[in-house]
Amino acid sequence: MMSESKLYKLKPPLKDSDLMPLKIGDKVLITGLMYGCRDAAHKNMVEMLDKGQPLPVDLRGQILYYVGPTPAPKGRPIGAAGPTTSGRMDAYAPRMYDYGVKATVGKGTRAEPVVKSMVKNKAVYLVAIGGLGATLASKIKAAKVAAWPELGTEALWEFKVEDFPAIVANDVNGRDIYKENVKYWAEKLK
């Protein structure tokens, strides 16, 4: 974990070659589209995929941001919009990576099947800092509901972001930043 971290700019749609160089601990800045979704939208999307239906938006090559924002105040595109706990989407994530999503952004650890799915699909998991609701809102320049407005905050959102900051937590080689870092620091603090 002590290797030097690099900075990459990601502009979706993403190709395998955009993600192959990324290593855990590297920093990324995302510019362009990110699709916001959490529990309820994932349930809908996976049900549609299971039935062989097309999704409301073509998400192949795209980035999913696990978020449920607060309502937009006057004059702003969105309210507070930090990441939610990714683990709740573990049940759906392998299906979404298989479908063609290239990166997910959230907070917290991923289960083993999700990590394996990323290796198989040459995809990554990025973490944004949890609880930075106000700070990360300022990186979202435009927001609209792409599907399921009846789900409120849990709708599928389309965000235009600029230099949205995240850290590579699982790379295409199956490495896990949480496991490696916590082990390293627990040893050091003994």
Place this chain on the structure above:
Amino acid sequence: MRTIPLDTVRGTVCKLYIDACYRLNDDMRKAFKDAAKTEVNPQGREILQMISENAEIAEKEWLPICQDTGLAVVYVELGEEVRFDRPGLKEAINQGVRQACKEGLLRASVAKDPLRRGNTGDNTPAIIHIDMVPGDKMKLTVGAKGTGSENMSRVKILTPSAGMEGVKNFVLEAVTQGGSNPCPPLVVGVGIGGNLETVAEIAKKSLYRPLKDKNKDPYYARLEEDWLKEINKSGVGPQGLGGSTTALAVHIEALPCHIGALPVAVNIDCHAHRHKEAVL
């Protein structure tokens, strides 16, 4: 007897809930700055700095600190000499939460039904705890409790033979297994004793003490200090990305319990540790 208008209760709950979501308490802001001086992982120091800045941005630009504006947890310490101008205390509290959700642009985060889901649309009902106390005042505390940390909380009835070590291990396990999920650095509320429902209640209530307040019993104050040190040796660190700042405080509350039981509850709160209070 003293009469308090329920409109005052509604307005106060509304104000406290919005205030909690937008303006982090000073004790937390100071704790981030202090931790940034002692954190051993440079990345952890950077994260503490970002968290600290987020609180400033939230207040300055008037955005919620975190998009999970929580379930509203409302504590009422009601003086026995207080009466209201009309019936409906709980409804007045829920009206305050509803108003805060609308006027404060808080997130509607309450599912209508646990299995059939849906959304109540206005963040009601609040979780309301009412306690009768002597006097003619009324104290209202509103916590905005996010679920990333609530989901990593747990309760168990141990046997008395498990003793202090058993309780400590249960607490450490909850924190280390929670890892990055509850958004460390954490505030860790621990309930010991009572029974199934009260142990969880005191764990939650302990969260809303001022951050650096210690248990009045020196035995438990010592345990709070020792367990905080142990937690901070886990390596979890800020956001679970490694380091020495996993928690900012451990708060313990204890109650007498059945001779055959040793209940324990761990209620974890994230760094967006939001609560405000007022006395009417």
